Amino acid sequence: MSRVRILRTLLVVLPIVALTVCVPLVNRIEPRLFGMPFILLWILFWVFATPGFLWGVGRTEGRW
């Protein structure tokens, strides 16, 4: 696989893995931020990082 393809695969797989199989690993309350438990912060982080990842995928495909 070329470097670009590896990068693209990572950009797709990382957020999906983080939002699914990783969640049991972060199933705890502390540390908290704005009162929110860590598990919720983790999920929120990946939800709002996903546009960045998908934008990056588009970049590796030369779309924008």
Place this chain on the structure above:
Amino acid sequence: MNASLSLGIVAAIVISTVSFAFFSIRRVKMSPHEYIVGNRSFGALFLWVLLAGEIYTSFTFLGAAGWAYGLGAPAYYILAYGTCGYIIGYFLLPAIWRIGKERNLLTSPDFFVARYGSRALGTAVAIVQFVLVVPYVTLQLSGLQILLKIAGYGTIDGRTAAIISFIVITLFVFATGLRGTAWASIVKDALVIGALIFVGIAIPIQFFGSPAAMFDQLLRAHPHHLLLAAGAADHGEIWYVSTVLLTGIGFFMGPHSIAATYSARDDDTLRRNAVFLPLYQLVLLLVFFAGFAALLIVPGLKGPAADQSFMLVVQHFYPPWVLGFIVGAGALCALVPASALLLSAASLISKNVLGDALGIATSDRSRLLITRILVVLVGLLSLGLWLTEDKSLVSLLLVYYNGVTQFMPAFVFGFLWKRTSVWGVTAGIIGGLALAAYLAFNNLQIGGANPGFLALALNVALLVGVSLVTRPPVEAST
């Protein structure tokens, strides 16, 4: 007095949304393609509004708040699965759009006809999707009734008001088609965001000082509410992982989502939407806040009443005009998706059953007319089914998500694997649907995992196995 003020505001919101959409499409020339897939002309922003309008239904909001209130942490799955759905959609939707454009497709079953060269399969898929979608329309009616009942302060049971607004929306779809739904979505999205900022931020601030203080109090009162149960427990970690994956895979498989996909101007429009739609998930976080706040303010609600939790807080503690605005936003969350669902259900019948299978109304003019008449008939059918309060509707809803997910392998393998045959796809869909229905009706879970997974695995196994032993499709004629 209170009831007439809040219900009056709800009525004003619904009527002005419908009028706004009417006004916006007044110069559009109607054809089946314009009516069903907006002439494949929607740009990035317009499509974003339409997709958000379809995806975030009254049940997303009432249900998400109900989950946050009643179950706590399992509600997080709603944030995650949509996001996974958008990631998959980034790749899937442009591929569906491309074949739709090349072969001039109108409906989701049209894809099956185009890719697998079988009208019979397309018709069968249309009938199955129709059966899955109609209960989903009735679900919106239930959501509507709950909201209107709250807006009436218990003075009306909400049923008559729900019926009236549903008839309004059916006539609205009759007249305007998909483009009208998209314009109505603009109003819906704006109002919903406003309403949710109020209930998700203002309520926690007013009652607890800040959202953070609300969480402190919640953790003291319910220490385990914000964590997933370990392992294979009910709504535990295994359930979470399997459900996010499964529902993420099925995210865009509803026939109304495929119609919205076809309506894009080009494939990059769809990619841009997949990139930006996860940001809309922020509104779900606000719904969670509202549900958590309600748990502390009005504890003890059980079952379906939990879905009304934050609405009851608004009803008890805020003036009627605030309630009117929030219920108005909620009513649009039922009506806008209902209009998209009605339109796609009607087009399944007019195109794939009447047109392709029976050869009725195949000219543009008669197809447009028949689709419009069917919109009204499907609307009446949903209304009738809803009024009978038939228990099988609830069962069908249990299957809706796992049911539409069973069409996913036909798309993915159809794009990626040349050998995928019509028999493989047929066997996969039948096996997957049968197992999904069996597991759902008998409420079976295996090792805490979402039962839809087994159905999807069987589907893929059958698809691959049968495709290997049957003839690959003759490269379907263009």
